[in-house]
Amino acid sequence: xxxxxxxxxxxxxxxxxxxxxxxxxxxxxxxxxxxxxxxxxxxxxxxxxxxxxxxxxxxxxxxxxxxxxxxxxxxxxxxxxxxxxxxxxxxxxxxxxxxxxxxxxxxxxxxxxxxxxxxxxxxxxxxxxxxxxxxxxxxxxxxxxxxxxxxxxxxxxxxxxxxxxxxxxxxxxxxxxxxxxxxxxxxxxxxxxxxxxxxxxxxxxxxxxxxxxxxxxxxxxxxxxxxxxxx
Amino acid sequence: xxxxxxxxxxxxxxxxxxxxxxxxxxxxxxxxxxxxxxxxxxxxxxxxxxxxxxxxxxxxxxxxxxxxxxxxxxxxxxxxxxxxxxxxxxxxxxxxxxxxxxxxxxxxxxxxxxxxxxxxxxxxxxxxxxxxxxxxxxxxxxxxxxxxxxxxxxxxxxxxxxxxxxxxxxxxxxxx
Numbered sequence: 462x463x464x465x466x467x468x469x470x471x472x473x474x475x476x477x478x479x480x481x482x483x484x485x486x487x488x489x490x491x492x493x494x495x496x497x498x499x500x501x502x503x504x505x506x507x508x509x510x511x512x513x514x515x516x517x518x519x520x521x522x523x524x525x526x527x528x529x530x531x532x533x534x535x536x537x538x539x540x541x542x543x544x545x546x547x548x549x550x551x552x553x554x555x556x557x558x559x560x561x562x563x564x565x566x567x568x569x570x571x572x573x574x575x576x577x578x579x580x581x582x583x584x585x586x587x588x589x590x591x592x593x594x595x596x597x598x599x600x601x602x603x604x605x606x607x608x609x610x611x612x613x614x615x616x617x618x619x620x621x622x623x624x625x626x627x628x629x630x631x632x633x634x635x636x637x638x639x640x641x642x643x644x645x646x647x648x649x650x651x652x653x654x655x656x657x658x659x660x661x662x663x664x665x666x667x668x669x670x671x672x673x674x675x676x677x678x679x680x681x682x683x684x685x686x687x688x689x690x691x692x
Numbered sequence: 693x694x695x696x697x698x699x700x701x702x703x704x705x706x707x708x709x710x711x712x713x714x715x716x717x718x719x720x721x722x723x724x725x726x727x728x729x730x731x732x733x734x735x736x737x738x739x740x741x742x743x744x745x746x747x748x749x750x751x752x753x754x755x756x757x758x759x760x761x762x763x764x765x766x767x768x769x770x771x772x773x774x775x776x777x778x779x780x781x782x783x784x785x786x787x788x789x790x791x792x793x794x795x796x797x798x799x800x801x802x803x804x805x806x807x808x809x810x811x812x813x814x815x816x817x818x819x820x821x822x823x824x825x826x827x828x829x830x831x832x833x834x835x836x837x838x839x840x841x842x843x844x845x846x847x848x849x850x851x852x853x854x855x856x857x858x859x860x861x862x863x864x865x866x867x868x
Contacts, residue, residue, distance in 0.1 A: 472845040474819065474826070502852070507820055509801035514715040515729055519707045522736045526703065529737060 467492045475499040565646060566661045568618035569639045569670040570654050572626070579628050580635040582610040591627070598623050598642040600665065606685040610635075617641060629682060636682055637672040640690075644668055651676065665690040703740055710756050711736070713821065717757060720817050721764050723806045731767065735760040757822060758832060804854040812847035815840050 462470075462481040467489070470477055475496070486493050515521075563571075588605035594612045595602050611628035617639060627638040649662035658676040662669050662683065669686050671679050711732060718728035718735075738759050739746075746755050805813065818824045818832065826844070830837040 469845065472848045473841045474844065502848075503820070505797060506801060506851070509798040510716065510720060510805065510817070510821055512716055512719055512802075514712040515725070518715055518729065518732070519711045521729075522707050522711055522733050523704060525733055526707075526737055526740050527700075530740070 464489060464492055468495060471496060471499050475503045563618065564661075565618070565622070565641055565644060565668055566650075566652050566659055566670060567654065568622070569637075569641075569661075569672060570657055570659065572615065572617045572624075572639065573637050573657070573672055574655065576615075576626070579611045579613075579626075580637070582628055583630050584610055586610065586612060594625050595640070598625055598640070600625075600640070600642055600667070600690065602689045603691075604689050606682075606689055615639075631673070631678040631682075633675040633677045634673060636678055638682065638686065639670040639672070640664070640667055640686070641670065642667040651679075699743055703736075703743060706739065706752060706756065707736055710753055713753065714756055714760055716821055717817055718760055718764070720805060720813065720821070721761075721810070722767075727767075731760060731763055735763045738763065753822065754824065754828065754832065757818070761832070800855060801851070804851050807854060808847060808850060812843050812850060815843045816847040816851075819844060 462485040464485075467482065467485045470482055471492075486496050585607070586609055591605045591609055591612045592602050594614050597614045606629070608629050608631075609627050610630055611626070613626050615624050615626040616622065617624040617626075622641045623643045625640045625642070627640075629636045629638060645663045645666060646661050646668045647663065649660065652659045652661070657672050657674065658679075659673075660671045660676065660679050660683065664687060669683070669690075671682055673679070714732045714735060715728055718731040719725060722728055722731065735756065739756060742759075746752060808816070815829050815833065818829045819826075824832070826837050826840045830840045833840065
């Protein structure tokens with residue numbers, strides 16, 4: 462290493478400790494003096510650059526970090542709760558929509574399947590009780606058909622339609638009558654589902670649904686209820 | 693002990709160990725104490741979020757400085773830095789600008805340092821404050837080692853020139 466190379470290296474890194482750098486310094490008094498001046502300047506430079514950091518800097522940073530972290534966790538928890546709530550609402554909505562999407566006839570059959578035991582009732586009940594049950598649904602009967610063994614103001618389907626559930630024993634077995642007071646189908650239709658025969662028809666402001674093993678008595682019973690509701 | 697508390701302990705150690713060094717680096721990058729403090733705080737918050745990417749504790753300081761430099765670059769994407777080329781600076785002007793409490797050799801060096809163009813100042817900071825080698829600086833600045841050496845050489849030459857140092861020796865230092 463010659464003097465020019467040494468001085469160049471000195472300006473790049475005065476702390477250099479490579480063998481040829483150290484050797485040249487030992488052999489060249491002028492470069493050794495330059496090295497001493499350079500180290501003194503480096504000391505001055507390092508001291509000047511060593512500005513004091515603000516007091517409590519580390520504490521301020523840690524406070525900011527822990528505060529931000531805590532806020533993040535709270536937000537995350539809130540977001541999770543919101544997501545769960547949204548999923549529940551969505552799930553309920555979808556289930557509700559699916560249930561609501563079922564025709565009234567299907568909802569009536571499902572309701573009957575959940576109350577099979579009332580089909581065994583045969584003793585007639587008072588006309589006043591039948592009239593009172595319809596009145597609870599906002600329907601005033603013009604007359605009460607004979608031969609009713611069961612009546613109850615049942616909610617039908619997932620939407621809990623305001624309905625009256627009745628049983629009328631016939632020679633062909635029990636016939637279920639469900640009057641849905643708050644929804645009116647557009648047209649009459651006969652159907653078959655789960656081994657049951659059925660008929661739904663618009664009547665008054667609602668829908669009359671008849672369910673039985675056999676449709677033999679449907680026309681007769683339909684006529685009775687037309688007379689009772691429409692007059 | 694939960695992973696979160698372990699992570700927190702690691703972060704605490706980083707903050708207590710390096711916040712002073714990072715502040716000094718930030719201060720000499722931007723020249724403003726309040727801004728430097730904000731930069732350091734933002735850098736540490738970013739460091740917290742990506743602490744899992746720190747694999748070696750020996751590399752912690754370099755890792756933090758990398759984050760700080762990026763944070764500084766983000767800041768200056770929206771703001772043009774007002775650095776003055778060293779050629780336009782005269783030491784006499786700097787001496788006049790110094791306040792009584794800021795006088796002395798340290799104050800002169802500090803004033804000269806802030807006048808140094810950032811392309812010379814930054815490698816010098818990394819070497820003097822960070823203790824990085826030319827190769828490490830080259831990697832951090834994404835330039836060649838030869839370019840780093842040239843910038844370090846010129847940084848010292850310009851500093852000494854501003855401080856009324858050794859012009860003859862500076863000529864001897866000049867690359868040929």
